[in-house]
Amino acid sequence: MWLEFLEHFNGTSFFINEKHLSSDSLCLYTDASGSKGFGAIYKRDWFFGAFPESWHKANITFLELYPIVIAVILWGHLWKNHTLVFNTDNEALVSVISKQTSKENNVMFLIRKLVLCCLKQNIIFLARHIRSKDDSLADALSRFQIDRFKELAPHCKQTPTTLDPSLQPEIFCKGLKSVNASLAPSTVETYKRGWKHFDTFCCSYLGEAMSLPVSVSILALLVAYLHQKRMSAKSILTYLSSISYVHKLSNMTDPTNHFLISTLIRGAQRLAPSYDLRLPITVCLLDKLISALSYTCESYYYKTLLSAMFLFAFNAFSRCSEITFSKPSTEQFIFQFADISFHDETTNDTSVTVTYRFFKHNYGKPHNLTFSHGHTKVSVIQALKNYIAIRICRACPLFFPTFRRTCSKENV
Structure with a gap:
C-alpha cells in the first residue's frame, strides 16, 4: 500500500482543514444489508447495488465498510484536505475505522483500499456510531426500496450514479478470494x-x-x-x-x-520439554495389532473393519482424518467407498487404487495412489475384500460402524 502511494506522491502536502466534515454536514450516508445489497448518498448523488450470493454470509463489518470505500473512491476528490467523520450504525466498524486495523482478512483488504484513497486525497478519517433509524435513506437503498428512498429524498437525482464495472463487489474484491484461499x-x-x-x-x-x-x-x-x-x-x-x-x-x-x-x-x-512417545508403525508391529484384534473386538464385523482400516492406512499413507471422523472441518477428507478400485490379472486382485479427492495441497485436483498386497502377514487387498463383502451400504464413507455414519477417531 505504502509503495503504491509513494510511487505517485510528489512530496507536496497541504495543511488539513481544521473543520471536521461529518456525514451529516456532507449529507453522506452509507449502509449495507447482509442478504441484499449496499447503498450510499452524497448530497444529490446516490448509488446502490446487490451483493453476490457468496457474500450473503460474510462478516457484516466487511459489508458495511464496502459502500464507504466505494463512496471515497467516487467522491473523495471533493473532500480533499479535510477530516471526515463517517457515520455508521455498526459499532464494530467504528472501532475498525478508528484503529485502521482488523484481524479479518477481508476487512483489512478494504481498510487498505480506504487508507490508500484517503492518502492520495490528503484526507484524515474518523468514525462515529449512529442509530439505525438515523440512516433511513441508505437503509432503503441497501434493501432496494427505491420508491421509498425517492419519497424520503425528493431532492436527489432521479437516476443513480452508475458504478464502473471495476467497482462492482466481485471484481473490486477479486484479490480477496485468492487471499482467503491461500490457507488450508x-x-x-x-x-x-x-x-x-x-x-x-x-x-x-x-x-x-x-x-x-x-x-x-x-x-x-x-x-x-x-x-x-x-x-x-x-x-x-x-x-x-x-x-x-x-x-x-x-x-x-x-x-x-x-x-x-x-x-x-x-x-x-x-x-517443559516435550517428547513424542508414539512408536512408528512397522510391519512387525502392524502384524501384532492385526493379530490382537481376535481378542479385543466384540464382533466379527469390528474385527474385519479394524483389520481393513489398519492395513489400508499403512499402505495408503492415509491420515486419521481421512479414514475417521474427528471434526466437521475435516469431514470432506474422509475416503468414500467410490474412492477405491481393485485391479486384477485373470481372476486374482493384485492391486488397489485409492483416489485422494480432498487434501491440504491438492487445489481441487484428485491424486491416485496404487498399492499391492504388501509385506504384512495378512494381505491388505484380502482384508479390504473381506470387509467389503460384509458391507451393507456402499454409498457412504469407506469405513463405518454399523450404528454410525462414519468411524470416530476416539472409538478407533
Missing part, C-alpha cells in the same frame, strides 16, 4: 484458536479488547500466559504464527520475530 481449512481453524486464546488473555489480564499492532511486551506476556497453561513450546509457536500472519497481511512489523519472543520460546522448551 485446517490452518484457518488453528489460527482462529490462536486468536481466541489471545482475546481471552487480553480481556482477562489487560482489561481491554485486543488491537493491532501487538507490542512485543504484550506478546511476551502472552507467551508467559500460554506457558502457564501448560502448553508446549510447539503449540505456543503455532498460535503465534496466527498473530504473525495477520501482521504481515496488514503490512505491519511482525512482533513474533523479536529476539525477546524467540528467547522466551526457547526458555519454555527447556523448562
Whole structure:
C-alpha cells in the first residue's frame, strides 16, 4: 500500500482543514444489508447495488465498510484536505475505522483500499456510531426500496450514479478470494484458536479488547500466559504464527520475530520439554495389532473393519482424518467407498487404487495412489475384500460402524 502511494506522491502536502466534515454536514450516508445489497448518498448523488450470493454470509463489518470505500473512491476528490467523520450504525466498524486495523482478512483488504484513497486525497478519517433509524435513506437503498428512498429524498437525482464495472463487489474484491484461499481449512481453524486464546488473555489480564499492532511486551506476556497453561513450546509457536500472519497481511512489523519472543520460546522448551512417545508403525508391529484384534473386538464385523482400516492406512499413507471422523472441518477428507478400485490379472486382485479427492495441497485436483498386497502377514487387498463383502451400504464413507455414519477417531 505504502509503495503504491509513494510511487505517485510528489512530496507536496497541504495543511488539513481544521473543520471536521461529518456525514451529516456532507449529507453522506452509507449502509449495507447482509442478504441484499449496499447503498450510499452524497448530497444529490446516490448509488446502490446487490451483493453476490457468496457474500450473503460474510462478516457484516466487511459489508458495511464496502459502500464507504466505494463512496471515497467516487467522491473523495471533493473532500480533499479535510477530516471526515463517517457515520455508521455498526459499532464494530467504528472501532475498525478508528484503529485502521482488523484481524479479518477481508476487512483489512478494504481498510487498505480506504487508507490508500484517503492518502492520495490528503484526507484524515474518523468514525462515529449512529442509530439505525438515523440512516433511513441508505437503509432503503441497501434493501432496494427505491420508491421509498425517492419519497424520503425528493431532492436527489432521479437516476443513480452508475458504478464502473471495476467497482462492482466481485471484481473490486477479486484479490480477496485468492487471499482467503491461500490457507488450508485446517490452518484457518488453528489460527482462529490462536486468536481466541489471545482475546481471552487480553480481556482477562489487560482489561481491554485486543488491537493491532501487538507490542512485543504484550506478546511476551502472552507467551508467559500460554506457558502457564501448560502448553508446549510447539503449540505456543503455532498460535503465534496466527498473530504473525495477520501482521504481515496488514503490512505491519511482525512482533513474533523479536529476539525477546524467540528467547522466551526457547526458555519454555527447556523448562517443559516435550517428547513424542508414539512408536512408528512397522510391519512387525502392524502384524501384532492385526493379530490382537481376535481378542479385543466384540464382533466379527469390528474385527474385519479394524483389520481393513489398519492395513489400508499403512499402505495408503492415509491420515486419521481421512479414514475417521474427528471434526466437521475435516469431514470432506474422509475416503468414500467410490474412492477405491481393485485391479486384477485373470481372476486374482493384485492391486488397489485409492483416489485422494480432498487434501491440504491438492487445489481441487484428485491424486491416485496404487498399492499391492504388501509385506504384512495378512494381505491388505484380502482384508479390504473381506470387509467389503460384509458391507451393507456402499454409498457412504469407506469405513463405518454399523450404528454410525462414519468411524470416530476416539472409538478407533
